[in-house]
Amino acid sequence: MKVEVKLFAVAKQIANAESVAVELADRATVGQLRDALVAQFPGLAPVMSHIAVAVNAQYSADDVILTADSEVACIPPVSGG
Amino acid sequence: MIELTNDPIDPTSLLQQVASHQAGAVVLFLGTTREFTGSRQTESLDYECYPEMAEKKLNELECEARDRWSIVDCAIVHRLGQLGLGEASVAIAVSSAHRKNAFQAGQWLIDTLKEVVPIWKKENWADGTTDWVHPGLTNEE
Structure with missing residues (x-):
């Protein structure tokens, strides 16, 4: 399955893209997504x-299972305020 | 009330939003653009966010503050885009019957916002270089 991953701040800068498509096995986990992202963008x-990973706008642990329609985002340490 | 905005923050209108005859105290916090971080000089800051999640997290913070403290009203506004020196990037206003709850809720709101809400600032330094600020990863705030 193909999962679209939103990138922000330094992650966006490193990958030079606001979002990237990552090819993953069906029922892949957040941890597997991390490995795939690093393979695709060694600079990460x-x-x-x-980096925290959010699935459907919720901080998610590495064992969370993704689906093709998951909204996924890489959240580097936040610095609002 | 929570808001993400590209427009300058108007603290007076924020204070009006939380004003109430039930309140004996109103606390306003403003986070503003500082010129020096150590010896490094800032020219401006750029803020970006993950809008859907930032709004969700800000709403969660407001709900939790209302659960934990007896407050009358609460308003959180975060600015996005480019800010010059002295401009407010964030404003939190809390009203309560007695001052202690407004102070405590306000402090918790800004501290927690800085830990969990997906908003980022980029330093545009006076020497022409830029850095995303990522506490614990790159330059500290």
Whole structure:
């Protein structure tokens, strides 16, 4: 399945894209998505452990299972305020 | 009330939104653009957010503050886009019958906003370089 991933701030800067399509096995997890993103964009490797992943606008652990229509986003450490 | 806006924040209208005859206290917090971070000079800040999730998180913060403290009303506004020195990037107004709840809820709201709401700032330094600010990852705030 293909999952669309939104990127923000430094993640967007590293990948040079606001969103990227990632090819994953059906029922892939957030953890597997992280590995696929790093494989696709090696520049993300040093920052990936600091990035949170949101699924359907909710912070999600690595064992959360994705579907093709999941809204997925990479959330680097936030700095609002 | 929560809002994400590209327009300058008007603290007076925010205070009016939380005003009430039930309130004996109104606390207003403004986060403003600072010129120096250590020895580095800022020219402007750019803010971006993940709009759907930022709105959801801000609504959750408002609900939790209302659960945890006895407050009359609460308003949170965050600015997006480019801000010059001294401009307000965030404003939080809380009204309550007695001041303690407004102070405590206001402090918790800004502290928690800075930890969980997907909003990011980019420093546009006076020397022409730029940096996304990611606490714990890149430059500290």
